[in-house]
Amino acid sequence: MTDMADVTDATTLADGPGEIGSGRPDVRAKEAGAADAGGKGPGAKGDSGGGTGRRWNDGLIARHAFGRKGAAGAAPTVGVEGIDENDGTAASTEVHQPIGGTYEGPLRVRLDALRELVGLSRTRIEGTTLTEAGRVLDEASTRQRLSSRHTVVAIAGATGSGKSTLFNALAEVPISEPGLRRPTTSAPIACVWSEGAAGLLDRLAIPGRLRRRPLAGGDGDEELQGLVLVDLxxxxxxxxxxxxxVDRVLALVDAIIWVVDPEKYADAALHERYLRPLAGHAEITFVVLNQIDRLPGEAADQVLDDLRRLLDEDGMALGEHGEPGATVLPISALTGQGVGELRELLGRFVQERTAAARRLSADVDAAASRLRSVYVSDGRTGLGERSREEFADRLAWAVGAVATGEAAEREWRRNAGRACGTPWLRLWRWYERTRTPGGGVPRAEVIVEDELTARQRVEQAVRTVAEDAAAGLPRPWAQAVREAAVRGAVGLPEALDELAVSAGPPSGRPARPAWWPAAVLAQASMTLLQIYGGLWLVGQIIGVIQPGIVPPVLVMLAGIVGGPLVEWACAAAARGPARRYGQDAERRLREAAAGCGRAKVLDPIAAELMRYREVREQYSTVSGLTR
Known part of the structure; x- marks a missing residue:
């Protein structure tokens, strides 16, 4: 059995008011043995701390604190959270696992959307831009795993504002040491009203020696059950x-109590560095005007009104007339004026157990606000049909589709002229071709612009369509669209050159219309009439045939006049088929060029625009925008 000397040794390990021992395993064993032997362990029935009979087996013993006397006349004890300050492991023989919460309703939808938003944007947006969103997701995941039965509230303020005094007043025991020396509070100190908050305190990096319990009997104080109060x-x-x-802890707590005094309530450092950036966190913010006992008459009301005005200018909504917002309250932590009301408000706030979700929702709002410039466009976005058509026209011009169609039309008409023209005219054309070296009329070939000119036209077409698609997009997404277009344009001029050859007019003569044989027969008939009339006339001249000059001349004239008429009629009839043939050649080349441009440039641009629309929808969900 452990003797009382061991208990004395263990108890003297504490080295200050309200501080705990070293947390060594052997000391904890001695303390536990002493408590079992004497029946006077912390929280046991009949102890001098005025406990309620329910033991809190944290395995650590705190020294007596100076303050209100317990039931037996001894100074009340100040407890601590049961965590070994050396290794962070539970020192209790009875392990209490924190029970995490779950995010439901709109908050869960927004968090899922934010996670999807970050995933879709990682390759398009700089990592530093997504840092805050990633931090919010990490903190949401971490806070969800920790106790949902506790609410972590930080008390923050300027030098001499009296926050440590308020901290002690709420705990009803002097835990945080106030004084004239500045700064007095050098590290965060936590006071916990119920067990199970070790994980939350570990998250705040508050060591075991700075974790306290309120006045003995405080763990039976129902109104503040679940409160974790941190003095910063x-x-x-x-x-x-x-x-x-201060900055580190404020980013992790569930709610904040800002303590201001009549001298520094309008301090620019407070408003510009903290209150204004945290204006969206009004629902989890308490602003208390301390030291009102120093203000005479109506001065307290005037200062309070001015404080409300400054908060309104900061953009922080005030919870007045039942509306959600920050709570503003005048108090005097030294005299206790208003502390009871604050304690009551804080108790209701803690018992709602919604502070963590409210804080996280406000963090999501802040992250969405920071990301607005990279997700919200200035106007209507996308690639219109007109831009697509202009892009196809530019590619068609670069590949020579128009010139190819015109050449095909001329070729068709030339073939019609050769087939339906008079023999004498065709003979004359043949004679002219034989007299002119290289004068043969070759088959019309695909007309393609100079390589450098065509390449420049292609590049210009790509730049133009990329700018049209990027118009109105936020800068990162506009840049992604341009890069997709540039990547797709690699090899596009060469591909268009190949199309100009493969998709041009087919080799050989163009197909002839149905009336073509009749026209050829009519032209042959006119030629025969000329020959027949000529032979008839020659026969009369040489006396073989009976003289009569009029009939053979009329026959010859019919053939001579009819031949050109047939040729003119065929040329007129050939205009339509020739035009359609040229248009068909132009259309095939234009469609081939447009298909190539669509596959290489427009489809990648469309993919980027689709991704942007996806992230825009996710951002709308994150920010709570109605569509």
């Missing part, structure tokens, strides 16, 4: 490390 260093401390701790 001064936010305007001259020590940079203190300010860093």
């Amino acid at each position: 260093p001064d936010h305007d401390s001259a020590v940079v490390a203190h300010r860093d701790q």
